[in-house]
Amino acid sequence: EPEVTQTPSHQVTQMGQEVILRCVPISNHLYFYWYRQILGQKVEFLVSFYNNEISEKSEIFDDQFSVERPDGSNFTLKIRSTKLEDSAMYFCASSESYRDDEQYFGPGTRLTVT
Amino acid sequence: DAKTTQPNSMESNEEEPVHLPCNHSTISGTDYIHWYRQLPSQGPEYVIHGLTSNVNNRMASLAIAEDRKSSTLILHRATLRDAAVYYCILRDVWSNYQLIWGAGTKLIIKP
Numbered sequence: 301e302p303e304v305t306q307t308p309s310h311q312v313t314q315m316g317q318e319v320i321l322r323c324v325p326i327s328n329h330l331y332f333y334w335y336r337q338i339l340g341q342k343v344e345f346l347v348s349f350y351n352n353e354i355s356e357k358s359e360i361f362d363d364q365f366s367v368e369r370p371d372g373s374n375f376t377l378k379i380r381s382t383k384l385e386d387s388a389m390y391f392c393a394s395s396e397s398y399r400d401d402e403q404y405f406g407p408g409t410r411l412t413v414t
Numbered sequence: 415d416a417k418t419t420q421p422n423s424m425e426s427n428e429e430e431p432v433h434l435p436c437n438h439s440t441i442s443g444t445d446y447i448h449w450y451r452q453l454p455s456q457g458p459e460y461v462i463h464g465l466t467s468n469v470n471n472r473m474a475s476l477a478i479a480e481d482r483k484s485s486t487l488i489l490h491r492a493t494l495r496d497a498a499v500y501y502c503i504l505r506d507v508w509s510n511y512q513l514i515w516g517a518g519t520k521l522i523i524k525p
Contacts, residue, residue: 304457331511335458342518343458343501348511356511391457402448403513405457 302326304406306392312412313382321377321409323392332375333393333403334367336360343391349375382413417441418502423520426492434487434519436502441482446505448513449476449487451498458501461487497523 334346393403419437426432449461475488501518
């Protein structure tokens, strides 16, 4: 069964450093998403991406964040200058369409900012 | 903010049916009702979704009230592997790409 994969599984970085989280969505999916979950809290939407542009973003997704689909398979989330409060699990998801379709989630990347 | 209300937690015995309720009194005509779950230390997983009619799939059933102001996720025979946080999410198909998550219901399965 096809699945969404994410790398790395755990990333430790120092405050102020740039990080890139990587995702490989399911191959025939056209819509891509990033969510995050701070430990013990609820899942929060960050951004959705379609046709090489952002289709929707939340208030969390400020200028420190960017997304990119550098080739036909990868989907990346970059945090330009990490803060302590960026420590969280980051989940990538993809879907075939955006309407009533289900989103398939990856296993997540745990980001720890020290 | 999430537009759904779910109990914080529920307990059930293994191999018995589980009924997880969700209230969504302000649901609009274009909101689909989605259910996802998150097993411990894993990413969320799609369970089921529906609009008006009851839905069945290999994982669960979704019973939707006639006025659509509430719904119930039914696990027909819970196993220990079904212990997870279950999220009921409304998604407007015409305006939202995102899923807006609440706190969900933590389902505890007793052996």
